[in-house]
Amino acid sequence: MALSDHILDVCIVGSGPAGLQAGYFLEKKGLSFTILERGPAVSDFFRTFPRHRQFISVNKVHTGLSNPETRLRHDWNSLLNDDGLLFADWSRKYFPAADDFVAYAEAFAAPMADHIRCNSDVTNVAKTDGIFEVTCADGSVTRARQVIVATGVSQPWDPGIEGFDLVDNYFDFDTAPEIYENKRVLIMGKGNSAFETADSLIEHAASIHVMSPNPVRFAWQTHFVGHLRAVNNNFLDTYQLKSQNAVIDAKVVRIEKADGVYTVTARMSAAADHEIVLTYDHVIACTGFQFDNAIFADDIRPALRHFDKFPAMTPQWESETTQGLFFAGTIMQSRDYRKTMSGFVHGFRHNVKCLAEFVAMRARGSDYPSRITPLDPAGLTTGIIDRISTASGLFLQPGFLADIVLLDGDAPGRSFHDVPVEWAHDAPGISGRTYLAVTLEYGDFGGDSMHVKRQHNVFGDEPDAFIHPVIRQYRDGALVAQMHLADHLDADWRPREDRGGDAGTVLRMTFKDAGEALAPSEVARRQITRFLDQIGLDVPAATAAE
Structure with a gap:
């Protein structure tokens, strides 16, 4: 057994889209890492699956949108990056061929080639004295302080039927x-x-x-x-x-x-x-498929959830029992099983970005990245409207990822973008504070999703059915106020003149309680203004002065 004395920050198991996405962000963070791939080339799983070689993940090339972040709402295959690597350059098909995604993954992996070891079949993951030892079939051992398992669901699921x-x-x-x-x-x-x-x-x-x-x-x-x-x-x-x-x-x-x-x-x-x-x-x-937990030593083997298909994990996608053992990719859906999009590239790519931050926080003892949002009503309203209109993570992980804005304590206005809602409630620096959580969510479609009845009130009693913004206020972990904003066809709540030339379709809609037709941006402004008034937003002097 070849045991290396060198200890990496992170060992990633699996070079599918989740493993590559994790590697991309870890490299940007300056962490040392290696990616172990069982097959002879990256993204080995997608060289076989789906079996009939056509993806059903959307690749909408022509969106009429100028913001690259917003275009990702309709690009379900590109991995997040700042290098202009977009899947549309490999395929223009709305439902692309699986082989085109493999070619894209190879190009995405190329800059990380020195970090990737193919033909490295992991047979055991153990932890001794705080260090993980990842053993491959060839006897090599990789040592790391943290492990990200991105192996997907690699085994057929057995439903227990006789014969x-x-x-x-x-x-x-x-x-x-x-x-x-x-x-x-x-x-x-x-x-x-x-x-x-x-x-x-x-x-x-x-x-x-x-x-x-x-x-x-x-x-x-x-x-x-x-x-x-x-x-x-x-x-x-x-x-x-x-x-x-x-x-x-x-x-x-x-x-x-x-x-x-x-x-x-x-x-x-x-x-x-x-x-x-x-x-x-x-x-x-x-x-269906299931996660293979046989590679783990007995004392760190994760329990399985959801018909024994996925590993049990915390809101940070970390093992419930073994610190430093994280999970990435489709197995992240253990946290939002059959609710949002963590089982698919367009959802878990945003999760993995968060995960890389969690891993870096652990490795470097740093805080989660944040920024300051103005807390004066006009500035806060504009900031919220810009995010709900452009962010892809909020749009593609509805109700699961949120923007958090702190309202009290030191650094009021401190904001965290695209973070797991469940993590935020208990996160250091957020837990125990008063804060806003901004999400995009679906409502109730009733019996016929093709014929949805609407209230058409600015301040209605029932949330709209289609994806729409939701603002909630929490204090000491308890929900104290919320506002569901109106949906509309463009899912862009900015004034038209602020859209950078993007041409929307919705000009005005009638609202019974307003007694007139209003632009979606005006409806959103009125709704947010009332919400901030209802919660009695107290703007600290220092923040207001900014």
């Missing part, structure tokens, strides 16, 4: 469509991988059944992009129009195989005590 080991799995099944010609196919699961697979077989299989215990959940209804996306739901047409295919709400309880034929016993979800027995030529499990 599950007999079926093929999305993880490694043969995607050649001719294999399934005139065959009966069962696909287990109702996520995007299941419908991606079903769609690929429509022109070949005799019949396709998509089955799981729960009904299909659509991303346009839940605003969780891990639920079924419209780009993958063509198959539903073939079911509803009775083209030999079906979507079945049933729990598979047993799978048997004899003479090349699968016999599947399932319990119907919508009919109590009703079982159905079906036969298929192929069964493909698209039941």
Whole structure:
């Protein structure tokens, strides 16, 4: 075993987008680090997945927006950087090819080449006397004060069904469509991988059944992009129009195989005590992935959450039991499971930026970066409106990341941008203070997300359904006041003349309680002004003078 005497600040395990994003920010912080990649090249996972090689992450090239930060709201693939490396330079497709993302990741990784070690299969992570020792299959050992695990969910999830080991799995099944010609196919699961697979077989299989215990959940209804996306739901047409295919709400309880034929016993979800027995030529499990925690020594192995798919972690994405052991990438969704976007590049890239700050704070004993926001009502209102109109982190991590503005104590007006809400409530320097938390959030769409009823009041009783700003005041950890601002189609609450030439669509809207049509910027100004008046904002003299 080759044990290095050199101790790094950080060892990153995994060179996918999260590992590369972490490395980028650690390098900017001046921390020493190495990235260990199991495969022969960076982003090895995306060289295989998704299996049908098309992303469903948005790559909107033409936005009409001039602010690079705001354009990231509609660019779900670029990693955060100051070097102009944008995914749009690799693909102009709205739903790009996976191979284009791999090429982008290779370019992003190139400046960090000296920090990346490929063919380094991590087999053990241990901690001795405050130092982590990361051992690879070749016997090499990397020592570091902190570890960021960015391995993703690398193992197929086993739902515990009798005979599950007999079926093929999305993880490694043969995607050649001719294999399934005139065959009966069962696909287990109702996520995007299941419908991606079903769609690929429509022109070949005799019949396709998509089955799981729960009904299909659509991303346009839940605003969780891990639920079924419209780009993958063509198959539903073939079911509803009775083209030999079906979507079945049933729990598979047993799978048997004899003479090349699968016999599947399932319990119907919508009919109590009703079982159905079906036969298929192929069964493909698209039941998801799980985090592999086998690489950790027993005393630091993290517990698993959410059907044992993700490691347990704190609001700082740190192990609940082992200080200095952090998690990055899709496994960050353990903190906001099926609620916001931490499972996807466009969400976790912002998380990883925060994580790099947390790691640097630990390594250097420094404070979280902050800035001063004017606390006079006019200055504060303008600052809030600018952020809710331009920030990508707030927009893409709704209700999960927030801007925090301190209102009392030393340095009133001190502000923290794009930080986890749950971390802020207990963070040193914030906990126990009076502060504002500014987020963007969705409301309640009711029964039909395509026909949403609206109040159209400046000061209504119910929050708007579409993404809109929310301002909350906390004192000593308790919520004392909040204001939901009005939504609108452009999601830009600045006056038109302050948008840098960006052309919005919404000029005015009518509001019943105002008795007139108002520009979105005027509505936002009135709402924020009333909120600040209601909380009795007391502007310290020193801050007001600034």
